[in-house]
Amino acid sequence: xxxxxxxxxxxxxxxxxxxxxxxxxxxxxxxxxxxxxxxxxxxxxxxxxxxxxxxxxxxxxxxxxxxxxxxxxxxxxxxxxxxxxxxxxxxxxxxxxxxxxxxxxxxxxxxxxxxxxxxxxxxxxxxxxxxxxxxxxxxxxxxxxxxxxxxxxxxxxxxxxxxxxxxxxxxxxxxxxxxxxxxxxxxxxxxxxxxxxxxxxxxxxxxxxxxxxxxxxxxxxxxxxxxxxxxxxxxxxxxxxxxxxxxxxxxxxxxxxxxxxxxxxxxxxxxxxxxxxxxxxxxxxxxxxxxxxxxxxxxxxxxxxxxxxxxxxxxxxxxxxxxxxxxxxxxxxxxxxxxxxxxxxxxxxxxxxxxxxxxxxxxxxxxxxxxxxxxxxxxxxxx
Amino acid sequence: xxxxxxxxxxxxxxxxxxxxxxxxxxxxxxxxxxxxxxxxxxxxxxxxxxxxxxxxxxxxxxxxxxxxxxxxxxxxxxxxxxxxxxxxxxxxxxxxxxxxxxxxxxxxxxxxxxxxxxxxxxxxxxxxxxxxxxxxxxxxxxxxxxxxxxxxxxxxxxxxxxxxxxxxxxxxxxxxxxxxxxxxxxxxxxxxxxxxxxxxxxxxxxxxxxxxxxxxxxxxxxxxxxxxxxxxxxxxxxxxxxxxxxxxxxxxxxxxxxxxxxxxxxxxxxxxxxxxxxxxxxxxxxxxxxxxxxxxxxxxxxxxxxxxxxxxxxxxxxxxxxxxxxxxxxxxxxxxxxxxxxxxxxxxxxxxxxxxxxxxxxxxxxxxxxxxxxxxxxxxxxx
Numbered sequence: 001x002x003x004x005x006x007x008x009x010x011x012x013x014x015x016x017x018x019x020x021x022x023x024x025x026x027x028x029x030x031x032x033x034x035x036x037x038x039x040x041x042x043x044x045x046x047x048x049x050x051x052x053x054x055x056x057x058x059x060x061x062x063x064x065x066x067x068x069x070x071x072x073x074x075x076x077x078x079x080x081x082x083x084x085x086x087x088x089x090x091x092x093x094x095x096x097x098x099x100x101x102x103x104x105x106x107x108x109x110x111x112x113x114x115x116x117x118x119x120x121x122x123x124x125x126x127x128x129x130x131x132x133x134x135x136x137x138x139x140x141x142x143x144x145x146x147x148x149x150x151x152x153x154x155x156x157x158x159x160x161x162x163x164x165x166x167x168x169x170x171x172x173x174x175x176x177x178x179x180x181x182x183x184x185x186x187x188x189x190x191x192x193x194x195x196x197x198x199x200x201x202x203x204x205x206x207x208x209x210x211x212x213x214x215x216x217x218x219x220x221x222x223x224x225x226x227x228x229x230x231x232x233x234x235x236x237x238x239x240x241x242x243x244x245x246x247x248x249x250x251x252x253x254x255x256x257x258x259x260x261x262x263x264x265x266x267x268x269x270x271x272x273x274x275x276x277x278x279x280x281x282x283x284x285x286x287x288x289x290x291x292x293x294x295x296x297x298x299x300x301x302x303x304x305x306x307x308x309x310x311x312x313x314x315x316x317x318x319x320x321x322x323x324x325x326x327x328x329x330x331x332x333x334x335x336x337x338x339x340x341x342x343x344x345x346x347x348x349x350x351x352x353x354x355x356x357x358x359x360x361x362x363x364x365x366x367x368x369x370x371x372x373x374x375x376x377x378x379x380x381x382x383x
Numbered sequence: 384x385x386x387x388x389x390x391x392x393x394x395x396x397x398x399x400x401x402x403x404x405x406x407x408x409x410x411x412x413x414x415x416x417x418x419x420x421x422x423x424x425x426x427x428x429x430x431x432x433x434x435x436x437x438x439x440x441x442x443x444x445x446x447x448x449x450x451x452x453x454x455x456x457x458x459x460x461x462x463x464x465x466x467x468x469x470x471x472x473x474x475x476x477x478x479x480x481x482x483x484x485x486x487x488x489x490x491x492x493x494x495x496x497x498x499x500x501x502x503x504x505x506x507x508x509x510x511x512x513x514x515x516x517x518x519x520x521x522x523x524x525x526x527x528x529x530x531x532x533x534x535x536x537x538x539x540x541x542x543x544x545x546x547x548x549x550x551x552x553x554x555x556x557x558x559x560x561x562x563x564x565x566x567x568x569x570x571x572x573x574x575x576x577x578x579x580x581x582x583x584x585x586x587x588x589x590x591x592x593x594x595x596x597x598x599x600x601x602x603x604x605x606x607x608x609x610x611x612x613x614x615x616x617x618x619x620x621x622x623x624x625x626x627x628x629x630x631x632x633x634x635x636x637x638x639x640x641x642x643x644x645x646x647x648x649x650x651x652x653x654x655x656x657x658x659x660x661x662x663x664x665x666x667x668x669x670x671x672x673x674x675x676x677x678x679x680x681x682x683x684x685x686x687x688x689x690x691x692x693x694x695x696x697x698x699x700x701x702x703x704x705x706x707x708x709x710x711x712x713x714x715x716x717x718x719x720x721x722x723x724x725x726x727x728x729x730x731x732x733x734x735x736x737x738x739x740x741x742x743x744x745x746x747x748x749x750x751x752x753x754x755x756x757x758x759x760x761x762x763x764x765x766x
Contacts, residue, residue, distance in 0.1 A: 088475050099542045130548040159482045165513040166549060
């Protein structure tokens, strides 16, 4: 990633939610300059940076210095790495840390890290003293374009992910793309899955842009990456603006997630990243959309091809159909017997369709998924 | 309390909060008729009644029957009695109960009980799946006029009360004043403290009405009680409407609570009811308002007199001044060194004033509180 020369790449996306509006600032090497705007947007005199050990070691001091130089008193709270940290138990410990720091209603909670840190810190910010100012400083691709924008925060319960949560919009999302250089390539690819999703459901032009630039973006070339981050954030922002509480349009963001969640559940979240599961789910949903006569031919092929170039999996793991059906039945978006399944009418055109788990996964569906597998393998081998 | 003849007493107060608006229905013997409106207001097909054992035994079956007859599938979840149940731990168990019941985003959580049950169930309703419909069926005087209206929900943390919470408005508040007949007289009096507060801070006419009818209301005469419930709810509703998120006007509802919370903390919540602590705090704040030259003479006397008629305490327990100061410093409404203390300009006219703990409790203040004690004792003895 380029250094100083890239500072000119800074972009901004506004999330327009009335008095809850906030900007997403996107730049390269901008972490050390977060302080003044964070102070301005939160009105806080004190801030607590919530992070996990490896991220805190790498970026904590830079962010902290920037906040201090903007006049803030800064505290730090560490949460363990990994999905297990997103628990009520860890939320309880974070509350304690905030109390120990003397945090009041005007103290800002600043999440520095990936989506798990953002979700947990956001849940605590949403509920501590019934809500304190919250800022997202995402350091993974997935968090930058997805979880840090839109205000969905949550912790997991033993029975499932994100079962306890809130809608709590951040006051500011501060994206320094340079922090991606420390991200594992597999994590980068998983993050790209949500970016591909944004194009696939709502913006055919963006999808074509990804087909042109995806390798350069994954290699962190700022000229390709920053505009892609900006456009992905803008799409997410637009969806959130039109549907803050996930009553309608926002459901489209669940494209690939119905089956993706099922895969995560069946694999017990082991050996699979969220973006990988979503890639599998998207590939399946696109094929199913074609089978249902909703999407034209080539829709699934182009999607599978692009995901393959990101080295993302595009076939469902071979669990029995009944296991998938059972997992779909406990999906929390369920209303009565139907799942609001997101289908494609074409690239850039998604819609929800109430389907039963049996309609989503008809007998023989696993065979289709397997055909998809071989196609995806070919495209990856052929690069 | 009168039976069927009192059904005509039913009143209604609307809480106007745009799309979050809801009615408070107030009647006598109306528990068995809650179902249809609950179904209408929540749009739910399923409901989980959250209650504590004694209340559930007494009223659970009646409410459940009413919901079932309105076509709802009903589950029940019990929480232990007492303040300790308002914990993250109990919230975790309630989430589990909801999952076990198969609760989805359209399942209503119905709190049947006092403020603790309402706060805990409300916190869970606010956060389960990021928010599900919530209904309050308060069975204590305090919950009817205070905690069930306004959407403040919370759990306690080991470090203090209500430190983790949310604003989550109910879809309906269903008050059956007949449920008060099972309430301990001391609990009734404690609830009356918040009603007296409503008059003292915002409505001199209502305060005078209480001076006329308070004993009849405490004896549960519906002709006195129902209009008082209605007016107290209307005052609370008006405050909440103007200031849903407690940024300004709603702070006035903290009248008596700054010292009240300090007393509760110092007594470790043992041997004192919330309303009793608030009564002490209000008596102190009224006297302090006079001392500061803010309120005319007789303001404190009339307030102390009315509280005394409710058999509520009006003197602060004799902890050292330093202990009070320390307790005030951790009050969560603190902004920097100041507490936003609620003072009276006269009966029915409250305002907030930023004061340091030392200004709230100047040297010698405890002596004033003691004088208040003897005055209060006289008024109680002289009845």
